């Protein structure tokens with residue numbers, strides 16, 4: 001008798017960005033710059049931190065299993081009823097929850113090759129068929145290719161907008177015909193983890209599109225601009241019927257008490273959000289220019305990160321060489337970009353350090 005089902009035996013675990021402590025321990029250095037996981041370079045909101053500290057005094061109690069106050073705060077912010085809002089232990093949990101809740105044994109999950117790996121992992125961990133459409137022009141979702149792969153068995157389509165790790169994005173005029181072509185019983189998940197860093201004209205208003213497309217589920221996170229990646233908090237917006245089913249499947253206390261309190265405070269800290277956005281909007285083009293100046297092809301990005309490709313290079317090797325210079329970036333060979341690196345937009349001095357370290361590494 002097999003210990004686990006074959007779809008579990010064949011899983012490759014998610015490879016996270018290297019933690020700072022691990023790099024410092026392994027290399028015997030300190031002051032490492034971590035530009036590997038698209039975290040907020042300014043840290044958490046001070047208001048969220050104060051709320052988290054206060055909440056920590058009550059962790060002998062179970063959290064509110066319905067996250068009532070947090071969902072109410074989100075509802076007020078988003079202009080949607082609380083019944084349309086669901087929360088999770090990071091949006092990653094919500095990705096898995098959506099697959100577990102809605103995708104039947106013989107149904108499939110569709111996404112783009114080279115996109116966020118959690119979609120693939122969620123489908124595979126649940127033993128569901130995964131269909132991936134190749135990207136067009138290397139770094140862009142191919143909506144026509146995705147549409148061509150939608151069948152009666154396609155239950156969930158995952159689209160990251162902006163995409164990770166490429167940073168590329170879909171415009172409303174591209175997305176709407178796709179949504180119109182997808183059958184009603186196919187759920188389309190628009191993962192907007194990086195929405196708050198978008199400044200491109202023509203970007204879709206996903207929440208508004210829900211009125212026309214009730215099969216749309218929007219996912220967002222507190223891990224990026226809100227600076228709470230370590231607390232694990234994500235949320236989604238979907239029609240109440242769908243939220244009701246997700247609620248039945250999720251673990252009873254899936255969002256902890258500290259995260260609920262910090263999330264509410266972070267939502268209210270508009271200054272911190274504005275500062276965090278300003279940093280990325282100012283530094284993203286500056287870092288892109290620095291990397292391009294070293295001969296890398298920098299993919300236009302709407303996230304707090306850049307994909308930079310050096311054709312012919314070995315991204316894994318560049319990653320290792322940069323580690324030795326005290327800069328942690330993300331190799332993306334596993335995403336099908338073996339000659340590229342994904343780098344988070346950090347504080348100005350971190351970005352300068354990355355460019356200088358890369359210059360040194362490339363001169364060798």
Ligand SMILES: Cc1ncc(COP(=O)(O)O)c(C=O)c1O
Pocket residue numbers: 037038089090091092093116160163164191193220221222223229232233234
């Ligand atoms: C596209 C995308 N979706 C979701 C997530 C997961 O975020 P969370 O920390 O909320 O699980 C990430 C994190 O990197 C991401 O890039």
